[in-house]
Amino acid sequence: MKKLKGKIPVAILGATGSVGQKFIELLSNHPWFEIKEVAASERSAGKKYKDAVNWILTSPLPEKIGNLTVKECDTNLNSKIAFSGLDAGVAGEIESNLAKAGYYVISNSRNHRFDKDVPLLIPEVNPDHLELVKTQSYKGAIVTNPNCSTIGLVLALKPLQDKFGLEAVNVVTMQALSGAGYPGVSSLDIVDNVIPFIGGEEKKMETEPLKILGSLKNGKVKNLILKISAQCNRVAVLDGHLETVQIKLKKKASIDNIIKEWKSFTSIAQKLKLPLAPLHPIYYLEQEKYPQPKLHRNLDKGMAVSIGRLRECSLFDYKFVVLSHNTVRGAAGGAILNAELMLKLNYFNSIK
């Protein structure tokens, strides 16, 4: 890849949506990738991006991107790497078609997450799963990242699974509004309220970790055997999913043991100094009222997970609180980190 001669051109699929916008924000000054194309539905195609989009982020829309003409999500795209923030209603087929045609689709959509040959990837957790790509029949490839509520949980669990083994995981979430997209949750439903239901979310949290924490053998992922129970709630927070977690471990571990594993946890993403990789994937906060969405969601570029309140539990072994930024670590940022890892590990070889 002629990276040295300049940045690698990339396209954003579903560019006008909320995840698409976050891709644009996070990639606008990226050292390796450069957004050259934005693609969306027929309705937007042909317009200037700034006229097609209802920009909802607090950082201003980069002028250069605003002046791009929106394209359709098809094989007329010139960029061979496409970040997908497509709606699940259309993502499945569009992504397959692009991969067949030789594109590398780095997707935040849920459609292909459980395809046997598609990695459900978190660079700090299962970088070896990237090898699945080699078993794909696509000329290009599809790589996915997990659901926004899964990723904080799995990052917190990974070092404990490695060191002590997990026997049971119970999680109750208080999820941010941005997780529902835009316009998403009506203000009339959430001011002075909590909604104790998010469609499909509990199943995602109970199944995705099993694949992510599974082991790769002979080109196949064998899911981890682990019972997870999840309950998901929507609260009046803009960004940042907070989760109360209870765990039962296979081996005995003290509070100090656990905190030590979290604090010392690092991975290939840190080793390779991937641009969006947090310095530390996990921060343990000592104050008993921490972590809090407003205070800690942006820690370490919004890519780190904050944990607090580790204490003994009468029903499980331990309970604690996890926070992660749902649209950064849990969506666009996570997908970009996947692409950074792929680049460093030469998974974009064919792009020349």
Add this chain to the structure above:
Amino acid sequence: MKKLKGKIPVAILGATGSVGQKFIELLSNHPWFEIKEVAASERSAGKKYKDAVNWILTSPLPEKIGNLTVKECDTNLNSKIAFSGLDAGVAGEIESNLAKAGYYVISNSRNHRFDKDVPLLIPEVNPDHLELVKTQSYKGAIVTNPNCSTIGLVLALKPLQDKFGLEAVNVVTMQALSGAGYPGVSSLDIVDNVIPFIGGEEKKMETEPLKILGSLKNGKVKNLILKISAQCNRVAVLDGHLETVQIKLKKKASIDNIIKEWKSFTSIAQKLKLPLAPLHPIYYLEQEKYPQPKLHRNLDKGMAVSIGRLRECSLFDYKFVVLSHNTVRGAAGGAILNAELMLKLNYFNSIK
């Protein structure tokens, strides 16, 4: 008691606080009790109530109460029944002193909840515990109601404990701002935020149900043996504590079995038609996004508990969501219901 000749005079202790105000609101048109005295700290004593209080409720301060002169919380009170919304910092001693002097103290404070001879009372759950009063050495008596986050949980559990037996209970709360009193939680701490910690709350939820669901034998309460694990969070909701609950039962029960027990649950409070008793202590709501604080906290005068989303759990047997109004059912309303039961069961005999 010369009830027939008119209403029974009562005093409110801690009348200027948030619970005190709720006592005033809920008693202002009560068919049996009439507020004749309001008492508070030295700082307020001597002033007209309307000048001493920072009235925070949405219903207007009743004019008659506003013109009462605030008294001190001592044995100069004429009313023999005193509802206590006193701060825990002072409630312990004041309440003991009044009980010694012959007053009936119906308290919402936590100080005497675990006294061996003091009932921790929910009329629908453990009305028989009222007999503990007879073992008190006070000339009067002290009766307490549980913490605002306990009461919704225990009401939901009671019919299941009776029918199927409880083996384990796991609860995660999303609690309303009014639970912290006034001024309580700073707006800077909760707008766009969740606080995953409420001082002392988890211990209360893990211990109070054991006494309430305990059995009375030979004038003593034998606590229920049951493991409860609680995690408590503060969310940006004005009123109404929402709780996600998981249970393991001793006997097998289907979803229909459980819903039937909840829907048919009734008690002496309903039988005696106590003025503040809800028609049904428990409502089961079928919509999967229910219950919600804003929509259901005021159900049945704010005295009922709303339950929804009963479903199987991979770690426990079942999980569901409970909602109750924390300052009505969970505080002032609960205490008044206790007094109503005491009146009907002739516990105020000596007041003549």
Add this chain to the structure above:
Amino acid sequence: MKKLKGKIPVAILGATGSVGQKFIELLSNHPWFEIKEVAASERSAGKKYKDAVNWILTSPLPEKIGNLTVKECDTNLNSKIAFSGLDAGVAGEIESNLAKAGYYVISNSRNHRFDKDVPLLIPEVNPDHLELVKTQSYKGAIVTNPNCSTIGLVLALKPLQDKFGLEAVNVVTMQALSGAGYPGVSSLDIVDNVIPFIGGEEKKMETEPLKILGSLKNGKVKNLILKISAQCNRVAVLDGHLETVQIKLKKKASIDNIIKEWKSFTSIAQKLKLPLAPLHPIYYLEQEKYPQPKLHRNLDKGMAVSIGRLRECSLFDYKFVVLSHNTVRGAAGGAILNAELMLKLNYFNSIK
């Protein structure tokens, strides 16, 4: 009208929308009217109302209404009185057609508000404008109520215009979310935010009062000549529009003069004891931090206007703060009050 033999049957147009739902809530126990039909768009027609509606109110959907089959908004309706909460996109034609066919359309929609022969009616302000109906060429009639942000302002101005004359009015609003309908404002746009723009709202506030406060002469309304400047903002409040108002008067008036006019203000609606008429159309609150949406929007059934903070202004004569409930007084409740007045004044004569 055979009122004595029972209630008068009415239909709700746009019954599934947010205003339609409020009509149902406020009419569900009405002493004179009874909802017999609910009508909505083709998409909903044919379904049971409870299956067609996404009920968003805190009071439960009355069972009887829930079981009605949704009809289309056409002349197959049996009820001769129709309350319209129709969207402005379709209200114009549907309402005209019904009126031509002999229906009495009591509309909350903006489409016909400025028709020369249609009253823009507030019973406490311009009951005489009802006579315009007699000039309508319809077999039935159309009567409208003003925009939700107009009505609080005009009620506050009316007694001052009558007594002192108005020379200039300046108003800045902080409007509630329910004013935008459902789903209306996205939570992502309003949590931790204010939106200083509401499409079309400022023009409505600057023009509607001129017609309402105009004088009826020879069957025509002559608009009041008065300069009004309005600035409209959306804030994170569920219900209740708060407005800061500045006025210049033609005659000299003291603060006491003005408050006296407000406090003593009454009208034919109070005299006739219309069911939804507030005891007092205007309440003046003495505390300098009042009125507040959360505390005072429900005053007097949500049909009264709360005013506070009257004080001198260096640019105008006086400034003050007005609050009114936008979906009760400002929409469904206002329309019902119009119908109540029409019934008492025999405007529904033909319905026998």
Add this chain to the structure above:
Amino acid sequence: MKKLKGKIPVAILGATGSVGQKFIELLSNHPWFEIKEVAASERSAGKKYKDAVNWILTSPLPEKIGNLTVKECDTNLNSKIAFSGLDAGVAGEIESNLAKAGYYVISNSRNHRFDKDVPLLIPEVNPDHLELVKTQSYKGAIVTNPNCSTIGLVLALKPLQDKFGLEAVNVVTMQALSGAGYPGVSSLDIVDNVIPFIGGEEKKMETEPLKILGSLKNGKVKNLILKISAQCNRVAVLDGHLETVQIKLKKKASIDNIIKEWKSFTSIAQKLKLPLAPLHPIYYLEQEKYPQPKLHRNLDKGMAVSIGRLRECSLFDYKFVVLSHNTVRGAAGGAILNAELMLKLNYFNSIK
């Protein structure tokens, strides 16, 4: 001043308060100043800062500051420049005493703002007023910045006053919670609510601009003669005061004329490239729903003012919307900018 040999040591007065914390955040990486001392009330003095403070900002407390020992606010301080975020209850005397003893007090408190020899300074607006310092009898000096709601207004008015002359200004504010300090506004008072009153605020807004926009002659400020009427409201926004403004001009000006003055406005602060000076003091935003607190408060380091919706007004000449960050531009950031200007203009000469 031996600036070249290192940064200039400064102290923070009232360091544990909300403004004090913001001083620390904004000065923690300042190129010219270095916090060497933190001072607060007796209650905090002697403790480590991290133990004395309830840190409420989203950026972490700098470790170096956290380990400083809190001192008292007296003349034992070594740093000759002191930034004051002191409470108005104590600021007056402490600041005078320090100035007498030779300290340069850069104050955000209101106490000395109207002292005849104390500049009420905004570097972009009235840098010449700094000369007032020379008339002070203090060995050191006191310089103040205006109230948080004043500064956005005055920055918007300044270019118009210079070019067209102001005849009347009407302003209605929607102010953020952080303006009330910490804990400040109770969450129970502001969730689902607006409070149409802020003690003392309206008077500040009506008087401070007159001094700031006044002219300096013979060592005295002659206040501008201008009628301002202000109405102040508190809304559920964390940071960012939004203000609707109406103006009457002395000379005729078109919308384009005005926008041009705003866009081209610059000052000595920009010319000197003061570290905290915004690139542009004023941004005019074209979208009619802008500016909004959540979206634009952090524009240009939170030091710029955003303006939008300029349109004609039937009562004044024009109306528009202004937004500024109340704790950055309107408090700590504004004070630091004052000190930066003083340094560059050699007002700290005596510090050697």
